[in-house]
Amino acid sequence: MFTAGIDVGSVATKVVLLNENGVSYYLERPTGWNPRQASHEAYQELLHRARLDEAAVTAVVATGYGRIVLSFADWTATEITCHARGARYLVPEASLVIDIGGQDSKVIRIAPNGRVLDFVMNDKCAAGTGRFLTVLATALGVEVGELGALGREAEPAAINSMCTVFAESEVVGLLAEGVPKEQIARGLHEAIARRLASMAKRLGYAPGAPIAFTGGVARNPGVRQALEKRLGVPLVAPELCQFSGALGAALLARERPPGRPATGHRG
Amino acid sequence: MAIQSMQIFEEMKKGNAARVKQAKEDGRRVVGTYCTYAPEELILAAGAIPIGLCGTKKDPIPAAEEILPRNLCPLIKSSYGFAATDTCPFFMAADLIVGETTCDGKKKMFELMAELKPLHLMHLPQSPNDPASLALWTGEVRRFKEALEEAFQVKITDAKIREAIRIKNEENRARRRLHELNRRKPALLSGVQVLTASWLSGFVTDRRAVTAQLHQLCDEVEELAAKGHHFGRPEAPRLLVTGCPQGLGSEKVIRLAEENGAVVVAQEFCTGYKTLPLEADPEAADPLASLAQKYLRIPCSCMTWNTARMELVTRMIAEFEVDGVIDLTWQACHTYNIEAHRLAETVREKTGRPYLHLETDYSPSDTQQLNVRIAAFLEMLG
Numbered sequence: 007m008f009t010a011g012i013d014v015g016s017v018a019t020k021v022v023l024l025n026e027n028g029v030s031y032y033l034e035r036p037t038g039w040n041p042r043q044a045s046h047e048a049y050q051e052l053l054h055r056a057r058l059d060e061a062a063v064t065a066v067v068a069t070g071y072g073r074i075v076l077s078f079a080d081w082t083a084t085e086i087t088c089h090a091r092g093a094r095y096l097v098p099e100a101s102l103v104i105d106i107g108g109q110d111s112k113v114i115r116i117a118p119n120g121r122v123l124d125f126v127m128n129d130k131c132a133a134g135t136g137r138f139l140t141v142l143a144t145a146l147g148v149e150v151g152e153l154g155a156l157g158r159e160a161e162p163a164a165i166n167s168m169c170t171v172f173a174e175s176e177v178v179g180l181l182a183e184g185v186p187k188e189q190i191a192r193g194l195h196e197a198i199a200r201r202l203a204s205m206a207k208r209l210g211y212a213p214g215a216p217i218a219f220t221g222g223v224a225r226n227p228g229v230r231q232a233l234e235k236r237l238g239v240p241l242v243a244p245e246l247c248q249f250s251g252a253l254g255a256a257l258l259a260r261e262r263p264p265g266r267p268a269t270g271h272r273g
Numbered sequence: 274m275a276i277q278s279m280q281i282f283e284e285m286k287k288g289n290a291a292r293v294k295q296a297k298e299d300g301r302r303v304v305g306t307y308c309t310y311a312p313e314e315l316i317l318a319a320g321a322i323p324i325g326l327c328g329t330k331k332d333p334i335p336a337a338e339e340i341l342p343r344n345l346c347p348l349i350k351s352s353y354g355f356a357a358t359d360t361c362p363f364f365m366a367a368d369l370i371v372g373e374t375t376c377d378g379k380k381k382m383f384e385l386m387a388e389l390k391p392l393h394l395m396h397l398p399q400s401p402n403d404p405a406s407l408a409l410w411t412g413e414v415r416r417f418k419e420a421l422e423e424a425f426q427v428k429i430t431d432a433k434i435r436e437a438i439r440i441k442n443e444e445n446r447a448r449r450r451l452h453e454l455n456r457r458k459p460a461l462l463s464g465v466q467v468l469t470a471s472w473l474s475g476f477v478t479d480r481r482a483v484t485a486q487l488h489q490l491c492d493e494v495e496e497l498a499a500k501g502h503h504f505g506r507p508e509a510p511r512l513l514v515t516g517c518p519q520g521l522g523s524e525k526v527i528r529l530a531e532e533n534g535a536v537v538v539a540q541e542f543c544t545g546y547k548t549l550p551l552e553a554d555p556e557a558a559d560p561l562a563s564l565a566q567k568y569l570r571i572p573c574s575c576m577t578w579n580t581a582r583m584e585l586v587t588r589m590i591a592e593f594e595v596d597g598v599i600d601l602t603w604q605a606c607h608t609y610n611i612e613a614h615r616l617a618e619t620v621r622e623k624t625g626r627p628y629l630h631l632e633t634d635y636s637p638s639d640t641q642q643l644n645v646r647i648a649a650f651l652e653m654l655g
Contacts, residue, residue: 071641086649110642122653124627127646 008063010052011255012045012079013088014072017108017136017222019044020249021052023063024256031056032249041072049078065259069251071109083258085251086114086125089220092254094120096244097218102211104202104233104241105250106223108136113205120257126205133168134201136222141170142194145177146187154195154226157188165193168201191228198223199232206237219243220250276497278490279466285473286521290362296322296478297366302425305367305390307352308375309543309571310397312414312564314553316371317437317480318429319421325475326370327361328352330522331635340385346606347635348518349378356389363476364390369424371417373397375575376608393420401569401576411565418561431560438555438564444480447487449549454494455538456593459503460511461494464527464537466504472520472544505536510654513539513589515616516601517609520544523635526601526643533648539593541586542601543573550585574608582612583619590624597627597654599647604634627653 008030013020015037023031031052037044045068053060060078068079069088076082085107093103094116103114109132114125132138136150143150163185167173173194180190211217217239223229224247234241246253297303302321306313307328316323333354334347340357341350355361364370370392372383383394395413398406418429448471454461470490477483494502512535514527519542527537540546551570557563572582589595598620602610613630620628629650633639 071645084645084649084652086645087652122649125649125653127642 007260008056008058009256009259010049010063010066011088011252011257011259012049012066012068012070012073012076013085013249013251013255014041014045014068014070014076015108015251016071016110017140018248019048019070019072020252021045021048022249022252022256023052023056023058024253024260029246029249029253029256032246032252034248037072042075042077045072045076046078065262067255067259069255080259081262083255086112086122086127088251088254088258090114090116090122090254091120091257092250092252093218093220093244095253095257096220096246096250097216097242099216100218100242101215102206102209103218103220103250104206105219105221106135106198106202106229107221108132111135111202111205111221111223113202113209115209115211124209126209128201128205132170134198138168138170138173138198139194139223139226141174142177145174145181146190148187148191151225153191154228156191156228157186158192158228158231160186160188160192162196163189163193165190165197168197173197192232195226195228195232198229199236202233203236211237211239214239216240216242218250220247222248224248276462276466276490276493278486278493279470281486281490282470282473285476289473289476292478293322293324293363293366293476301478302368303363303366304421305364305370307370307379308373309548310373310375310395310568310573311371312417312568314434314437314441314564315414315418315421315429315561317440318418318433319425319427321368321421321425322478324363324367326352326364326367327355329518329520329635330355333358333360334635341382344605345378345382346376346517346603347523348603348606349382351523351635353382353386356386369393369421371395375573376606378605391424393417397575398569399576401579401581407565407569410569411562414561414565414568434560434564435555438553438560440480440484442552442555444484444487445549445552447484447491448474449546450491451487452540452546452549453592454491454498455536457498457503458511458594459507459509460505460536460538461498461503463504463531464512464514464540465524465531467537468519468524468527468540468545469521475544505531506534510535510596510651511538511594512536513541513586513593513595513598514545514601515541515586515598516613517603517606518542518544519601525635525637525640526599526631526633526647529640529643529647530599530651533644533651535597535647535651535654539589539595541582541589543571546589547572547582547585574606574612579612583616583623586616587619587623590620590626595626597629597650599650600628600630602630602632604632 073082115123219241224243304316305326313323337350337354374380553563553567
């Protein structure tokens with residue numbers, strides 16, 4: 007039995023194909039300006055790689071901000087529910103999930119069965135998210151993928167603004183003062199960690215228990231290290247950290263085939 | 274199944290303003306109010322019409338921001354904006370405005386609004402259980418009575434106050450009956466329907482007539498219920514919405530929750546159920562003192578300590594069989610925002626129900642973000 011999960015994020019669209027043995031295929035592509043088309047193409051590509059006919063997939067569940075525009079999903083679930091399920095699968099020992107995506111960040115407390123117990127999300131702007139890092143990497147003249155390795159030993163520069171626009175001005179100012187970009191990169195990671203750590207503390211986390219770290223920003227070792235220091239617990243960033251939401255959606259599709267939708271959600 | 278009597282209230286969206294205008298032309302006096310702390314009984318006893326003023330729509334906010342800071346709650350900006358642009362028909366009709374020193378934003382806004390209309394400001398003390406507070410507030414209620422007598426050249430006798438207390442008690446009992454229809458499981462009405470009728474019935478010229486109309490609606494809903502009518506899916510999650518005042522135009526969170534498959538069965542905010550259980554005693558030796566006691570018992574977040582709100586929410590969760598609580602804070606409303614922490618603890622620890630805090634304003638720009646939070650909360654309950 008195959009099921010699929012599709013996570014239409016603000017930056018990337020992720021798809022995961024699941025069978026009895028676990029994840030069989032996954033891929034991502036930029037969401038771009040047309041989430042409907044991006045998700046359609048990503049799903050078709052996934053089927054092509056798996057050499058599967060659409061009819062062979064029992065159920066498709068969509069999540070992410072673009073979930074409502076999909077025509078081929080059987081039903082939808084929010085990214086909170088999907089990330090909780092996905093993270094539970096990838097990091098079974100975690101009771102807390104920190105997810106930093108392209109334009110939002112969230113902390114989710116989960117029950118042993120993967121159900122959501124409580125959650126907090128960032129405010130309505132993209133402060134302290136992947137978008138924040140992308141813009142500021144550009145200001146530092148590096149690729150966002152390189153940012154994480156930059157300045158891990160450096161003394162962090164103080165970055166006070168969490169607003170992407172203000173932080174950019176602040177970084178430009180620091181560069182003008184001659185502050186090395188390693189220190190600035192470290193300062194940016196500390197700024198994100200400060201915000202996420204306060205969200206995690208607000209929600210209450212069990213000291214000692216590892217935390218699952220997911221979303222695109224989980225690939226940034228600088229942010230992970232800064233968060234671990236603040237929370238005093240190890241953060242586990244699984245290899246499929248970016249696919250946690252899509253995986254969670256595919257798991258939900260397996261648990262609840264079409265015809266039995268979740269609360270009030272339509273396909 | 275359509276509820277015929279809802280049309281009475283739907284009609285009020287247009288008709289209320291015309292009727293107030295007509296009443297003015299017939300020589301009636303109108304007193305505009307902004308808050309449930311305004312003792313409406315005294316306005317009725319003065320023979321005037323108490324009427325709530327506009328403050329729940331986003332339209333006049335840009336105009337308000339020419340004077341007021343942007344970082345202020347949308348309710349205050351909207352209220353002032355409607356007044357400054359003269360686009361609220363009830364403000365236009367008002368001979369006098371009554372304000373109260375509730376939160377910092379409101380009391381300072383009233384200083385500016387006083388330049389637009391005659392405005393009587395009541396000094397509201399903020400420690401509800403302190404005897405000195407009651408003494409101060411009773412004096413303020415008396416001073417308001419005198420201001421009405423002076424403004425309208427009338428004598429407000431105890432007999433008139435007793436009569437007004439009876440009218441207002443009857444009206445609030447009718448409104449309370451409407452809210453309490455949703456104690457039933459499954460719910461009989463949507464939260465939006467309850468709010469629509471409850472809200473629009475506050476902008477009327479004839480309180481006795483609106484009391485009868487509210488009962489007519491309740492009677493019809495009960496008859497329909499006897500035939501099997503209910504609202505939404507029988508297993509839909511039952512929510513209590515609390516926090517800042519919400520009315521038509523600013524009901525977006527209630528609407529989104531119901532669009533996502535929940536039923537808002539309980540509304541613990543001041544424009545909802547919060548004040549309805551409170552009554553003055555028409556037989557009291559000093560009816561004015563009884564009025565003062567009634568109003569000082571409103572569990573608003575301006576009060577410290579506001580333990581009465583924790584008790585009310587806890588009681589409503591049990592009585593309305595609530596599955597989850599959404600606490601709405603309008604941006605920059607410090608009192609409700611800070612109190613959210615204690616309320617969250619109370620809800621989670623005393624009742625074991627999940628709790629979601631939302632902070633937003635009147636604009637629709639964050640609809641998708643709110644949708645995700647609300648839908649995720651409902652999935653959590655589901």
